[in-house]
Amino acid sequence: xxxxxxxxxxxxxxxxxxPFVVSTAYALTVLNIIGLYAIVTxxxxxxxxxxQISLGQAAFYGLGAYTSALLSRDLGWNxxxxxxxxxxxxxxxxxxxxxxxxxxxxxxFVLATLGFGIIVNVLMLQxxxxxxxxxxxxxxxxxxxxxxxxxxDRQVYYLIWALxxxxxxxxxxxxxxxxxxxxxxxxxxxxxxxxxxxxxxxxKMQVFVLSAAYAALAGALYAHYIRFISPSPFSLYASxxxxxxxxxxxxxxxxxxxxxxxxxxxxxxxxxxxxxxxxPRVGGEYQTAIYGIxxxxxxxxxxxxxxxxxxxxxxxxxRPFAPGRGADTxxxxxxxx
Amino acid sequence: xxxxxxxxxxxPTVLALLPQLLLTGITVGxxxxxxxxxxxxxxxxxxxxxxxxxxxxxxxxxxxxxxLAWHLxxxxxxxxxxTAVCLVGALTERxxxxxxxxxxxxxxxxxxxGVSMAFRGLALMVWGADPYTLPEFTPGPPLVxxxxxxxxxxxxxxxxxxxxxxxxxxxFTRTVPGAAVRACADNAFAxxxxxxxxxxMSLLAFTLSxxxxxxxxxxxxxxxxxxxxxxxxxxLKGFVAAVIGGLGNAPxxxxxxxxxxxxxxLTSGYLSPGYGTAITFLVLLIVxxxxxxxxxxxxxxxxx
Numbered sequence: 001x002x003x004x005x006x007x008x009x010x011x012x013x014x015x016x017x018x019p020f021v022v023s024t025a026y027a028l029t030v031l032n033i034i035g036l037y038a039i040v041t042x043x044x045x046x047x048x049x050x051x052q053i054s055l056g057q058a059a060f061y062g063l064g065a066y067t068s069a070l071l072s073r074d075l076g077w078n079x080x081x082x083x084x085x086x087x088x089x090x091x092x093x094x095x096x097x098x099x100x101x102x103x104x105x106x107x108x109f110v111l112a113t114l115g116f117g118i119i120v121n122v123l124m125l126q127x128x129x130x131x132x133x134x135x136x137x138x139x140x141x142x143x144x145x146x147x148x149x150x151x152x153d154r155q156v157y158y159l160i161w162a163l164x165x166x167x168x169x170x171x172x173x174x175x176x177x178x179x180x181x182x183x184x185x186x187x188x189x190x191x192x193x194x195x196x197x198x199x200x201x202x203x204k205m206q207v208f209v210l211s212a213a214y215a216a217l218a219g220a221l222y223a224h225y226i227r228f229i230s231p232s233p234f235s236l237y238a239s240x241x242x243x244x245x246x247x248x249x250x251x252x253x254x255x256x257x258x259x260x261x262x263x264x265x266x267x268x269x270x271x272x273x274x275x276x277x278x279x280p281r282v283g284g285e286y287q288t289a290i291y292g293i294x295x296x297x298x299x300x301x302x303x304x305x306x307x308x309x310x311x312x313x314x315x316x317x318x319r320p321f322a323p324g325r326g327a328d329t330x331x332x333x334x335x336x337x
Numbered sequence: 338x339x340x341x342x343x344x345x346x347x348x349p350t351v352l353a354l355l356p357q358l359l360l361t362g363i364t365v366g367x368x369x370x371x372x373x374x375x376x377x378x379x380x381x382x383x384x385x386x387x388x389x390x391x392x393x394x395x396x397x398x399x400x401x402x403x404x405l406a407w408h409l410x411x412x413x414x415x416x417x418x419x420t421a422v423c424l425v426g427a428l429t430e431r432x433x434x435x436x437x438x439x440x441x442x443x444x445x446x447x448x449x450x451g452v453s454m455a456f457r458g459l460a461l462m463v464w465g466a467d468p469y470t471l472p473e474f475t476p477g478p479p480l481v482x483x484x485x486x487x488x489x490x491x492x493x494x495x496x497x498x499x500x501x502x503x504x505x506x507x508x509f510t511r512t513v514p515g516a517a518v519r520a521c522a523d524n525a526f527a528x529x530x531x532x533x534x535x536x537x538m539s540l541l542a543f544t545l546s547x548x549x550x551x552x553x554x555x556x557x558x559x560x561x562x563x564x565x566x567x568x569x570x571x572x573l574k575g576f577v578a579a580v581i582g583g584l585g586n587a588p589x590x591x592x593x594x595x596x597x598x599x600x601x602x603l604t605s606g607y608l609s610p611g612y613g614t615a616i617t618f619l620v621l622l623i624v625x626x627x628x629x630x631x632x633x634x635x636x637x638x639x640x641x
Contacts, residue, residue, distance in 0.1 A: 035540070053447070055444055060641075100625075100626040101622075101625065101626070104625060106384055107442050107443065107446050108625060110443070111580070111625070112621075112622060112625050114573075115577075115618035115619075115621045115622050115625075116618075116622065118573070118614060118615070118618045119615045119618050119619060119622075122611065122614055122615035123610065123615065125611065126609065126611040126612060126615070141405070195505050236569075240450060240454065243447065243450075247447060250570070261340060286458055286461050286462055287458065288454040288455070288457050288458035288461075289454070289455050289457070289458020289459045289461070289462060290458065291451075291454055291457030291458070292450075292451045292452060292453065292454030292456070292457070292458060292595075293451070293455045294451070295435050295447060295448070295450065295451030295454065296448050296451035296452060296455065299437060299440075299444050299445075299447050299448045299451065300433070300436045300448070303437075303440065303441075303444050
């Protein structure tokens, strides 16, 4: 625990100092986007702690963005009020989605979330009178603090990262205490957990709604930060992108969420900058090839994430004959099949 | 989004539109039926939902277009494309699925998503974003049937997918390898005891599914054209069809394919083309809700 707190403090200090070291608008934008993605990824990892994944996170992210944008832009609400209302609305939507689907076997739940994500994206495109269709919504009001409009990257940076740490601490506390133990039991075996008195459906629902709330928070912040939204960043590809971040970080590793979001976003920026030099005639989503191969390799070689995988490799190198690499830390996950 | 040949000028009355929409739906549905069969085949043998299924159709269409550009005759190019895609299916199984065999179902599911993304990206690098097309197998003026227009290629689509389905059933019921696949789907552990290797059967299932996807891609491309990103939509529709059919039931999956095609055509025709995909997935959600006991039961049996 103590080491954990120290690590968190060092990280907070580093993040707080970062804008003084890197000050280009581009770098700050990337850091802000990493923060938003980290919040979504943290939600996915909380869900992963209960042995589930969702391919509807981009839909919750987008619903959060659209709800907050419409409330503040078209109804004139203060964004500070619109954001919590958007989060509550998206949580309610997640509850309704989860009610019938969470009882499905794990991969059918994934498909239900995928179907939900596609439906939401189609509605964003088609309900032109409300959402503006493919043209999206412009002129979304910015957040204000004490009369100061948060419009520059640097101003928004501290707000986003404060919320990243807020959600991180919340996620860590949840997983470190009673709920976390219940989730790990569910991850190990739902039947065994139920037999021990864990209310499996209730915990699964809570963690699913919370993951949607995380995504909605990030989406609402995105809307008031970029101040323009369109359906394309909330498609199935975005859900896959979030899944990659969670997988890179390790699907049950809270700290890994931050690492996954940062690593994948930086990789994405590098690929976008470098790949056109190698393949000049291709445009669009060529980087999906690299992500696809990355996803396959990670799932084959490091199914518990890069961070844990690297620790395991080191462990094996130092003590090659030690029984079961890393098996002592989280035995539950292995028995999931 | 639905790859369907729609009438240029909608006829005046609702009923007059119906035959055309049904014909379109059945044409597209025959393609979805092939995709659904591919899903069912792999799922019943390995318990894996293969989201790369639609990419097999995309690869076969684009490979065939390239072979045609090399001045090969259509029949030869088509056979070449199907062979190549079967090989790709086998390689996918050996390189991506086999190393994680026996892992958690979610691990394997994520892997198939990765494979799908990899194929889409690689196809974009090789073929670019421009649409390709294939000539109709038998060019000629469209036929008029029951007040609707049917392009000749649609008859190929319906006929060929029907023939493939019949051939597949013959393979499963009349041949020893087919019986081995069914045995493995029924009980992998028991089939190992009688000398059937589930890993070999998994390889066979992926190869055959890739072949099914390849045929679907070749047949539909003369009607809809082919692009590097066509696989996702095709695969997801095939998947919805497979779920409607209960995922373990091949004949029901074929019916599911036609059902999805018709629902999509009717929605596109009567509501708005943009909503076709949304309605398809709404049907998926409804079916998942209604069937959940049965589906859950099937999944648990597999785990036992």
